[in-house]
Amino acid sequence: MKNKQIVAYHRVNRPGRFRLKDCHSDDTFGGSDRAEIEGQLEKNVEALSRLQEKLYAQSEWSVLLIFQAMDAAGKDSTIKHVLTGINPQGCQVFSFKVPSVEELAHDYLWRCGRCLPERGKIGIFNRSYYEDVLVVRVHPEYLDRQRIPEGLVTPQIWKQRFEDVNAFEKHLTRNGTLILKFFLHVSYEEQRERFLKRLSQDSKNWKFSLGDVSERALWNKYMVAYEDMIRHTSTPHAPWYVIPADHKWYMRFAVSRVIVEAMDGLGLTFPKMPPPQRRGLDEVRRLLEAE
Ligand code: AMP
Ligand code: MG
Numbered sequence: 404m405k406n407k408q409i410v411a412y413h414r415v416n417r418p419g420r421f422r423l424k425d426c427h428s429d430d431t432f433g434g435s436d437r438a439e440i441e442g443q444l445e446k447n448v449e450a451l452s453r454l455q456e457k458l459y460a461q462s463e464w465s466v467l468l469i470f471q472a473m474d475a476a477g478k479d480s481t482i483k484h485v486l487t488g489i490n491p492q493g494c495q496v497f498s499f500k501v502p503s504v505e506e507l508a509h510d511y512l513w514r515c516g517r518c519l520p521e522r523g524k525i526g527i528f529n530r531s532y533y534e535d536v537l538v539v540r541v542h543p544e545y546l547d548r549q550r551i552p553e554g555l556v557t558p559q560i561w562k563q564r565f566e567d568v569n570a571f572e573k574h575l576t577r578n579g580t581l582i583l584k585f586f587l588h589v590s591y592e593e594q595r596e597r598f599l600k601r602l603s604q605d606s607k608n609w610k611f612s613l614g615d616v617s618e619r620a621l622w623n624k625y626m627v628a629y630e631d632m633i634r635h636t637s638t639p640h641a642p643w644y645v646i647p648a649d650h651k652w653y654m655r656f657a658v659s660r661v662i663v664e665a666m667d668g669l670g671l672t673f674p675k676m677p678p679p680q681r682r683g684l685d686e687v688r689r690l691l692e693a694e
Contacts, residue, residue, distance in 0.1 A: 406660055406664070407664070408432075409432050409657060409660055410644075410660055410661050410664050410665075412432060413644045413645055413646055413657055413661065414642050414643075414644050414661075415633055415637040415642060415643045415644070415645060416637075416642075418633065418634050418635070418636075418637035418638075418643075419634065421630065421633050421634050421637065422630065423588070423626055423629060423630045423633075423645075426588055426645045426647065427647060428588045428589055428590040428593065428647050428648060428649045429590065429593075429647060429649040429650060430647040430653075431647070431650055431653040432653075432657075434653065437650075437652050440652055440653060440656045441652055441656070443656055443660075444484070444485075444652070444655050444656040444659050447485075447656070447659035447660055447662075447663045448484075448485065448487055448488040448659060449488060450663045450667075451485070451486075451488055451489065451659065451662060451663055451666070452488035452489060452490070454663065454666040454667065454671060455488075455489050455490060455493050455494070455525060455666075456490070457671035457672060457673055458493065458523055458524075458525070458666065458669075458671055459490065459492070459493040459523045459524070460523075460673050460674060461523065461671055461672065461673065461674055462522050462523035462674075463522055463523070463579060464522065464523070464579050464580070464581055464669055464671070465519070465520040465521060465522050465523070465524055465525075465526065465579060465580045465581070466520065466524070466525040466526065466580070466581045466583070466662075466666060467519065467520055467525075467526045467528065467575070467580050467581065467582045467583070468525065468526070468527045468528065468583050468585070468662065469528045469531045469533065469582070469583070469584040469585065470482065470527070470528065470529055470530070470531075470585050470587065471530060471531065471533050471534075471537070471584070471585070471586050471587075471629075472585075472586060472587035472588070472589065472648065473589055473594060473618075473619075473622075473625060474594065474598075474615045474618060474619070475589065475594050475597035475598060475601070475610075475615070476587040476588070476589035476594070476648045477587055477589070477648055477651050477654055477655075478529055478530075478587060479529065480651065480655075481585075481587065481651075481654060481655050481658055482496060482527055482529060484655045485655055485658050485659045485662065486525075486527070489525065493523065493524050493525060494524065494525045494526075494527070495518070495520055495524060495525070495526050495527065496526075496527040496529060497515075497518040497526070497527070497528055497529065498529040498530060499514065499515065499528065499529070499530040499531055499532075499534060500530070502514065502548075507548055507549060507550065508550075511532055511535040511539075511549065511564075512532050512567070512568075512571060515528065515531055515532045519575070519580070520580070522579065532568060532571075533568070533584075533632060533636075535564060536561055536564050536565065536568075536628065536631075536632050537625065537628050537629065537632060538618075540561055540628045541618075541621050541624045541625055541628055546560075561631070562635070565632070565635035565636050568636055569635075569636055569638055569641075572636075572638065572640060572641040573638070573640055573641075575641075576640040576641060581665060581666070581669060582640070582641040583641075583642070583644065583661060583662060583665055584636075584641060584642065584643045584644065585643075585644050585646055585658055585661070586629060586633060586643055586644070586645050586646065587646050587648040587654060588645050588646060588647055588648050589648040589649060590649055591619075591622055593648075593649045594619065595619075598611065598615065598616070598619070633645065644657075644658075644661050646658055646661075
């Protein structure tokens, strides 16, 4: 498989023309050999582990991975599989759920802003501020809980949020954060299958909540919100990748490929010792060797 093409293929390059219906959730970029693709995932996981070591040692760049998807698309399992090789010390995962009272007392970016990765670290957002143009858009009554002064809530609010998110992400990238955003695109039918599994297998029951079915009933509204969000917040500095999610093996591989390629592009290196410090280290080594 042509790795380079895969990344460009899933990246939203022409946001103005983006249509969700052009993306097939069962796409595998022509790959059908599951075992081979799983082997490639393993290689990517190893590459990621090496890249992370440099990221951590250099401690200049941060990497922010944002995952958005409908329920049961596989956010949790993708995070688990793709980041298995990563040193836990260099990685932080945050899941954003229904906002707490404290969170609602602030603007919607606040809770995510405090979880941004430090330099040298990989931060993972399992859901993010994008929920505020997705679930909140599908349920406009959630806006009331945000207690935004009345005159400020107009029909322009979603467009304004897109602008603010783009500016926020630009600010982060200008300060050394690599941002990669993944929409895991699962089909309505595949979600049904996965819900049924969650309901029938005891070990999966905990993953299901009754609210998941009411959200499923709003599927079309969600798809409109996702499409609009991707159209307005796919930028060269913080692109969206629409990853087909019906085949989990392909989804995990594609996500891993995007991350490896983007981190590779940072040109990470282990920090070089300046000559005076290098001489100091050589001196200590000589002393230890002479003991
Ligand atoms: P899960 O990720 O399945 O544990 O579910 C978390 C739930 O929190 C999802 O149903 C999200 O839609 C919901 N959620 C996340 N962020 C927000 C938000 N800003 N406002 C309302 N609901 C949210
Ligand atoms: Mg859920």
